[in-house]
Amino acid sequence: LSNGTHDFGRTVVLVSIDGLRPDYLTRDLTPHLTDISREGIRAEYMKPIFPTLTFPNHWTLLTGLYAESHGIISNDFYDPQSQSLFVYTRPEASESRWWSGEPLWETAKRAGSILQMLCGKPGPRITTSSVSPTYDMPFRLNCHPEEKIAQVLEWVDLPIEKRPRLIVVYEPLLDQAGHAAGPESMLVNKTLPIISEFTYTLVQSLHHQRNLSHIVDLLLVSDHGMVDTSSWEMVYMDDILCSEQDATEQGWPACAGVEYVDGWPSMGLWFKPGASATAALSRLVVASESGKFDKVVAPAMPERYHYTSSSRLAPIWVIPRVGHALTDRVENGSLMSIGNHGYDNEEPSMRAVFLAQGPFAEGAKKRLREDHDWIGEYVLPPFPNVELHNLVLRLLGIAEWASETNGTKGFWDKWM
Numbered sequence: 362l363s364n365g366t367h368d369f370g371r372t373v374v375l376v377s378i379d380g381l382r383p384d385y386l387t388r389d390l391t392p393h394l395t396d397i398s399r400e401g402i403r404a405e406y407m408k409p410i411f412p413t414l415t416f417p418n419h420w421t422l423l424t425g426l427y428a429e430s431h432g433i434i435s436n437d438f439y440d441p442q443s444q445s446l447f448v449y450t451r452p453e454a455s456e457s458r459w460w461s462g463e464p465l466w467e468t469a470k471r472a473g474s475i476l477q478m479l480c481g482k483p484g485p486r487i488t489t490s491s492v493s494p495t496y497d498m499p500f501r502l503n504c505h506p507e508e509k510i511a512q513v514l515e516w517v518d519l520p521i522e523k524r525p526r527l528i529v530v531y532e533p534l535l536d537q538a539g540h541a542a543g544p545e546s547m548l549v550n551k552t553l554p555i556i557s558e559f560t561y562t563l564v565q566s567l568h569h570q571r572n573l574s575h576i577v578d579l580l581l582v583s584d585h586g587m588v589d590t591s592s593w594e595m596v597y598m599d600d601i602l603c604s605e606q607d608a609t610e611q612g613w614p615a616c617a618g619v620e621y622v623d624g625w626p627s628m629g630l631w632f633k634p635g636a637s638a639t640a641a642l643s644r645l646v647v648a649s650e651s652g653k654f655d656k657v658v659a660p661a662m663p664e665r666y667h668y669t670s671s672s673r674l675a676p677i678w679v680i681p682r683v684g685h686a687l688t689d690r691v692e693n694g695s696l697m698s699i700g701n702h703g704y705d706n707e708e709p710s711m712r713a714v715f716l717a718q719g720p721f722a723e724g725a726k727k728r729l730r731e732d733h734d735w736i737g738e739y740v741l742p743p744f745p746n747v748e749l750h751n752l753v754l755r756l757l758g759i760a761e762w763a764s765e766t767n768g769t770k771g772f773w774d775k776w777m
Contacts, residue, residue, distance in 0.1 A: 438453075
């Protein structure tokens with residue numbers, strides 16, 4: 362393939378905008394994202410995995426696996442096999458021992474392609490198979506979108522033998538704004554045009570200035586949505602599971618015989634040796650009749666969560682329903698940000714986006730025109746985010762190198 366001056370291989374630029382809800386695009390604040398969806402194609406929405414948190418969902422986007430399969434079951438959790446804690450803010454969270462599955466860059470390397478992880482969290486720097494990205498720019502909180510664009514273009518302009526064919530970009534500004542001020546806030550509304558301009562510059566630089574619209578697939582996705590939690594009702598776990606005396610003397614979670622508490626906003630409860638998980642479950646059963654949360658024994662998780670078969674899953678989970686937050690009398694919701702996510706992945710506020718521009722979008726639009734009398738925007742039906750991994754490999758022409766995923770075989774056939 363040629364852009365008229367240089368030879369190229371089929372290339373995918375995968376951009377993840379943390380916390381971008383589909384309905385943000387209806388606020389008339391993202392004209393360039395709207396242009397991408399009109400000139401290219403979008404899905405009605407992309408369904409994140411449960412829990413709808415950043416680390417589990419980004420690793421799903423890169424591996425095509427549910428959390429129970431890739432092992433990143435939350436942003437924070439206890440691993441009974443290693444008897445250690447995964448905490449996403451700690452440096453040891455990037456150690457490969459935590460991260461199962463084969464990410465896109467490992468498959469691309471096996472197939473002879475090249476990857477760049479740009480300001481790229483989450484994930485290990487080296488996989489369990491001792492594979493690292495060809496180029497790697499570690500995550501920095503203050504990495505501005507303009508810096509990311511400059512780096513992408515620098516790699517695209519490399520000689521063909523050094524040029525990456527898979528570039529992954531992570532942008533957290535919108536998620537940070539949503540947590541700090543809530544999804545309906547002025548801060549989010551001020552951040553949306555920044556994201557819009559960021560994507561516009563990418564499209565202009567790649568598809569127009571470098572004439573790569575028939576070569577480079579730009580895929581714009583998010584990991585989850587965001588919901589306003591500023592006025593939610595608190596559910597006090599120590600009131601439910603502890604006597605007043607134990608709560609006063611021992612505090613939460615020791616008063617309930619709990620040694621480790623996994624996750625947020627849900628709670629996975631690991632009990633101390635000799636403590637009665639059965640008694641705790643009985644109390645939770647009674648309290649759950651309020652409709653404020655669901656109590657689940659790990660093997661009995663709803664099948665649609667795909668959240669049962671990992672040894673890292675605590676024996677009992679308490680999953681709050683939207684409108685409620687789990688806390689205790691000491692913490693009393695003080696750590697609760699104004700906007701949050703992590704709730705049921707069927708909640709509309711948790712939905713993610715998928716937009717595409719480039720060769721895939723043109724082919725999918727042609728299929729839609731063949732099947733329908735299509736007028737206006739081209740919109741794909743909603744789909745689970747475990748399917749994205751296989752799409753990227755097909756666009757790169759290396760699908761035969763794919764490892765086992767939780768995606769559906771042939772899912773993209775009708776759009777390719």
